[in-house]
Amino acid sequence: MSETPRQSLDVDIVCVGFGPAVGGFLTTLSGELTDEQGMPRLESHAMPGMPLQILCYERADDLGFGVSGVVTRGHALRTSFPDLETADIPLAHAVTQEDILYLQDPVGASRRGLGLRTVDSLLRAIRPVLPYADHALRLPYIPGFLRKEGGLVLSIGQFNQWVASRLMSTGLVQLWPGTPVAGPLIDGNAVVGVRLVDQGTDRHGQPAAGYMPGMDIRGALTVVGDGPVGPVGRQLDAHFGLPPGHHQREWAVGMKMVVDLSPDCELVPGTVLHTLGYPEPEIFGFVYVHADRVASIGIFVPSWLDSPVRCGYRYLQHWMQHPALWRHLQGGTLRSWGARTLQESGMRGEPYLVGDGYARIGEGSGTTNVLTGSGVDEAWATGVQLAEAVVELLQAGAPLSRQNLEKTYVERRRGSWVETEARRAINARNGFQRGFLTGLAGMGVTGLTRGALGLADRSQPVHSRVPTPEEFFRGKLTPADVLRVRQEAATRGEPLHDALMQRAGWPQVQYDGKLLLSQQDAMLLGGKVQAPAGYADHVVFVDPSLCERCDNRLCIEACSGQAILPGDEDSPPRFERDKCVHCGACVWNCTRARSSGEERTNIEFQAGAGGLHSAEN
Amino acid sequence: MEEILYIAHTDTGGNLGRQAREALNAALVLAPEGKGLAVAVFGRGAAAALQTLGGCGAGRYLVAEAAELEDSRYATDVAAIAALVDASGAAIVVGPGTARFRRSFPGAAQRCGGRVDTQVTAMEPAADGLRIQRWYYRQRMVATLARASRPWLVLTASGAFAPWSGTAAAVDARPVAVEAASRTRVLGVETPEADSQTIRPEADVLLVAGAGWTKKQADGQTHAAQAEQLIREFLERAQASLGSSKSLVDLSSEGEEVLSVFSHLNQVGQTGMAPRHSKGLATCCHGEEPHTVGWRFINERRAINLDPNCGWAQGKADVLYVADAFEVLARVNALLTPE
Amino acid sequence: MNQGFHIAVCGSLVPDPLQTLEPIAGPQGPALKNEMMLPAVLDPWASHALYEAAHLARQDGESRIWLVSIGPRARLQQLMMSIAQKAVFELVACDGPAGGFTDAAEVARVLADTVAAIPELDPQRLLLFGGCASASRDAGATLQMTGERLGITEQFLNVDELTVQEGVLRIKERIEGGRYLVSACDGPPAVVGWATGMLPEPPNNPQIGMQNMRSIMPALQRAKSVTLEAPELTFESVTVPQQRRDTRIVKDTPTDEIAAELVQWLREDS
Incomplete structure (x- = not known):
């Protein structure tokens, strides 16, 4: 068989991942590309005589698929769109009301330490004098750093589509969904572009019918905005390492639903509810109410919830049935469902922001602020900052080198509110590594002192802190119980979490066919997951022998789409791509470190096509 | 009630299949006991096949039997349907949703200056004409609709109506001439093993x-x-x-x-x-x-x-x-x- | 001398097939709830038509492909991002509704007028391609009426294979019972309504995307606004059937007993 040659395409700027960061970058950049007469201001180096050639590749099958609902203060968005009308963006609404609910455990299965149990008892004792109802305390005060007054409730899917539509109509940039990027092209220490994934391969990446090697897209600047688990960002981290003292040890999986609320629901549009305390104390939740009786609801399951069976879906079902929430949600119908990973290390996880030929923006560059609970605005802002820097350099005819990008983009970022707030937040979550109450106290102190005070970072790599099921359920289940569940689950090819959680006291979920659905039905009805043929599997068990010996397969338990399942006996887990929602949780839920000694786990999350087909998330 | 034309084609053996009989029953919903109904058949052995429907009580029978109508081919089929519709003067035309008619009915409707609906699963007469039911978005939702345009050509969905089970009877059929040229030759049918x-x-x-x-x-x-x-x-x-x-x-x-x-x-x-x-x-x-x-x-x-x-x-x-x-x-x- | 084909592929957007659809009564008749928010794809059968057209065009250097689409301009713009890397084509866009409740005859009228107005299209070399039906209207009627309006008398529906030998088109159409009707047509003009064809979906090719985008954005800007009104058509109702069956659940029953019951059921006359 003759070898199919790998083709190459020269452009000026290639962007990876179309999210808020690249949206901000391209919106700002495209505004500077033409003069008042519509003539190009900047000429292409890659195609002399043409305007600047700017491409963006997005792995999802369409722009805005499978992202998230948010509440944001919207500072940076409003700066870019001073005349922003929420009515222009489907599902957008101004924030009208905010509350934080502390949820107590109405079923008695939650894992609560002595301290928290004492707090719970106290609250119950004095509840007549508190804003307490339905096993929940409404906090009388929301600290300023958490408030989103004047902000927006958004579906990021719809927002991204709105931004993309504006961008495309300019004709100045090209956005290509359904086109995963395999990784950066690194020449020495310079990034010279990206390589797209091979197409027409079998699941192992071997050439099959219609094989087309992934094209090399070469450009003077590669803008890396591929999010928390993006393959380009991760490969850059692997190549260049993280700056000294930085690490990425805090993650969460955010799992959410978009719900058509029942006609009887009294929640008003723009309402924002934050919850904490249940189903496990470490799990935070949210309800954002859009117009037309639609709400985004969901939870964050963090990497410091040290459970070996932390299944977001199961927890989501228990969370929404909490009486304080169910009174609003009962009678609602699932419209959309999805999950994604959040990189919660913030500035502590910040990689090298620039190098020769590349710059990093958005969540993968450490913009998520865990103190203010904000990420979209920050991501957008860093995109804007980079665009301003690039225009400045291109107009000056200066090369897009590390040094020049440091002086322009990084300096802008360091001098901005994004950096100021990120510095305040850097120690905000340290306490959670030690426990829920310590975490809350630490976060409160850090927030109220604007970052002046905080607990020290005593984190450890996520994979090293996960107990085995036998350890985790000690006191509730005997090792023999756990062994029996393990054996039964292995025979049936199922995860452990349902059986273990049930035995540990969590009630069985009674499906109602509308909101309470099996995980598979949530995927079918809400996620609409697809996996096109002709691509290699994007979840890879790097060293199969490590998996074979692994007795703590959290990758299976935590998989949002049940796409990772027990394999044959003494084999690595099985990956069913057609169920993968590309949340990336497997990467940080793997409990085995790679033998190379880095903090990387034994799962590689590569670029893959397909995933969720919903733009409402 | 308006004039109804039922139209069918024979198969390669000169027979009328189950779908053709289903469509006849559908037409009889609109023209009970054959009142106001014309029945037309074309294709190989059409005249003989027509006799098998003779018990339906239709007022008129039409037939087209030229050699070029024996094969399933758009140009000749459309010409036949249009000629039969024209000869009948019918306002509503009902046929079976066979592959042959699914290809040719819409073009015939266009040629006759009418409208067409396909995959029709129910029909009922109404004071002002006819209501039909058909599905949209890949059978996800069902619509009931009416049209003012005539002729209105309707193709029934396979299996949606019970097949007509009446008996044969000798009937006089008026032959209808069909003129059509085509650049297409039918080479045959490939059947899977x-x-x-x-x-x-x-x-x-x-x-x-x-x-x-x-x-x-x-x-x-x-x-x-x-x-x-x-x-x-x-x-x-x-x-x-x-x-x-x-x-x-x-x-x-x-x-x-x-x-x-x-x-x-x-x-x-x-x-x-x-x-x-x-x-x-x-x-x-x-x-x-x-x-x-x-x-x-x-x-x-x-x-x-x-x-x-x-x-x-x-x-x-x-x-x-x-x-x-x-x-x-x-x-x-x-x-x-x-x- | 083979001058190549002029292939006009008719096709537009339909809801992504995995979406949950709900009809509503809109001001212009029935519509889908949240229609503008529903992810959309190029009609699956029209996609096959486009891929087959690209395949045919690759066999000689002189064929040209136009994709003729009626849909809301912003939605067409978005749709182009997902298909423009797959095959080389020139877009001819009409800014109008793309929903399934627009009447096939009206769509055919606009399509025929639009195809006839393509300046460089030679009607004698025309192959009018499209899907055998749309996944929205699901009628399988539009293409034939468009062909009729353009005076094309050679038409084929549910096509899975088209080969060309010495200018003759050899065409396989799906017919009843999983069989194929095989026909030969003495060259264009012809209408070909595709089923799934035999070709896999082409890979995304960024160079094709670059090439297409130079003409797509101007075509979208040029898109003429069209109205598709069928006052003669009245929808009385559009509903999603909600019928629930009373399901008898048989469990903890020996396999033999279940099998016997099933066989008895299978043998019963229904």
Whole structure:
């Protein structure tokens, strides 16, 4: 068989991942590309005589698929769109009301330490004098750093589509969904572009019918905005390492639903509810109410919830049935469902922001602020900052080198509110590594002192802190119980979490066919997951022998789409791509470190096509 | 009531098939006892075939029998339909939704200056004409609609009406001349080999196979080869047609160790077909709407699934057997074995 | 001398097949709830038509392909991002509704007028391609009426294969019982309504995307606004059937018993 040659395409700027960061970058950049007469201001180096050639590749099958609902203060968005009308963006609404609910455990299965149990008892004792109802305390005060007054409730899917539509109509940039990027092209220490994934391969990446090697897209600047688990960002981290003292040890999986609320629901549009305390104390939740009786609801399951069976879906079902929430949600119908990973290390996880030929923006560059609970605005802002820097350099005819990008983009970022707030937040979550109450106290102190005070970072790599099921359920289940569940689950090819959680006291979920659905039905009805043929599997068990010996397969338990399942006996887990929602949780839920000694786990999350087909998330 | 024309074509053997008889019954809904009804047949042996419908009581009979009308070909078929519509002067034209008519009816409607509706599942006369029912968005939703335009050509959906079971009677048919030239020659029909045939639209039973067939079974192993054999045996012994869920077809296209018996032609559900059979047996299927629309036009439905919450069964099937499909189908096949 | 074909592929957007659809009564008749928010794809059968057209065009250097689409301009713009890397084509866009409740005859009228107005299209070399039906209207009627309006008398529906030998088109159409009707047509003009064809979906090719985008954005800007009104058509109702069956659940029953019951059921006359 003759070898199919790998083709190459020269452009000026290639962007990876179309999210808020690249949206901000391209919106700002495209505004500077033409003069008042519509003539190009900047000429292409890659195609002399043409305007600047700017491409963006997005792995999802369409722009805005499978992202998230948010509440944001919207500072940076409003700066870019001073005349922003929420009515222009489907599902957008101004924030009208905010509350934080502390949820107590109405079923008695939650894992609560002595301290928290004492707090719970106290609250119950004095509840007549508190804003307490339905096993929940409404906090009388929301600290300023958490408030989103004047902000927006958004579906990021719809927002991204709105931004993309504006961008495309300019004709100045090209956005290509359904086109995963395999990784950066690194020449020495310079990034010279990206390589797209091979197409027409079998699941192992071997050439099959219609094989087309992934094209090399070469450009003077590669803008890396591929999010928390993006393959380009991760490969850059692997190549260049993280700056000294930085690490990425805090993650969460955010799992959410978009719900058509029942006609009887009294929640008003723009309402924002934050919850904490249940189903496990470490799990935070949210309800954002859009117009037309639609709400985004969901939870964050963090990497410091040290459970070996932390299944977001199961927890989501228990969370929404909490009486304080169910009174609003009962009678609602699932419209959309999805999950994604959040990189919660913030500035502590910040990689090298620039190098020769590349710059990093958005969540993968450490913009998520865990103190203010904000990420979209920050991501957008860093995109804007980079665009301003690039225009400045291109107009000056200066090369897009590390040094020049440091002086322009990084300096802008360091001098901005994004950096100021990120510095305040850097120690905000340290306490959670030690426990829920310590975490809350630490976060409160850090927030109220604007970052002046905080607990020290005593984190450890996520994979090293996960107990085995036998350890985790000690006191509730005997090792023999756990062994029996393990054996039964292995025979049936199922995860452990349902059986273990049930035995540990969590009630069985009674499906109602509308909101309470099996995980598979949530995927079918809400996620609409697809996996096109002709691509290699994007979840890879790097060293199969490590998996074979692994007795703590959290990758299976935590998989949002049940796409990772027990394999044959003494084999690595099985990956069913057609169920993968590309949340990336497997990467940080793997409990085995790679033998190379880095903090990387034994799962590689590569670029893959397909995933969720919903733009409402 | 307006004048109704029923129109049908013969098959290669000069016969009128089941669908043609279904469409006649549909036309008779509009023209009870044949009052105001004209019946037209064209194709090979049309005049003789027309006599088999003679008991329907129609007021007029038309026939077109030229040699060039024997083959299924757009140009000649459209010319025939248009000539018959013109000769009848009918306002409403009803025909069976065969492949031949699905291709030619719309063009004939255009040529006659009329409108067309296809895949019609119900018709009822109304004071101001006719109401029809047809489905939109791949059988996801059903509409009831009326048109003011005439002639209005209507193609019935296969299986939606009971076939006319009246008797033959000698009738006088008025021959209608059809003039048509075509640059197309029909070369023939390719028929799949009997043992590889898995799509049998006329079958009583549809077997729907889901991705569960390829999953790990009770012994912790997959058994694709056994699954394929069981399915093939069932299709052969029950003379059933085979439908597949999307996920199973997708797996096949991935080159997984799955069932070679499937191709995209078998796919049912929202991305495939919604076939009509009197009985359906879903095995190892999973998923809620919209996946289960492949089930919609199956009259009697049963399902075998280990999961009692199976979306193809709860509220959608008449009976759900919570059991191992491998075991049940093996036993069913044994019982179906010819003595 | 083979001058190549002029292939006009008719096709527009339909809801992504995995979406949950709900009809509503809109001001202009029935519509889908949240229609503008529903992810959309190029009609699956029209996609096959486009891929087959690209395949045919690759066999000689002189064929040209136009994709003729009626849909809301912003939605067409978005749709182009997912298909413009797959095959080389020139877009001819009409800004109008793309929903399934627009009447086939009206769509055919606009399509025929639009195809006839393509300046460089030679009607004698025309192959009018499209899907055998749309996944929205699901009628399988539009293409034939468009062909009629353009005076094309050679038409084929549910086509899975088209080959060309010495200028003659050899065409396989799906017919009843999983069989194929095989015909030969003495060259264009012809109408070909595709089923799934035999070709896999082409890979995304960024160079094709670059090439297409130079003409797509101007075509979208040029898109003429069209109205598709069929006052003669009245929808009385559009509903999603909600019928629930009373499911009898048989469990903890021996396999033999289940099998016997099933066989008895299979043998009963229905």
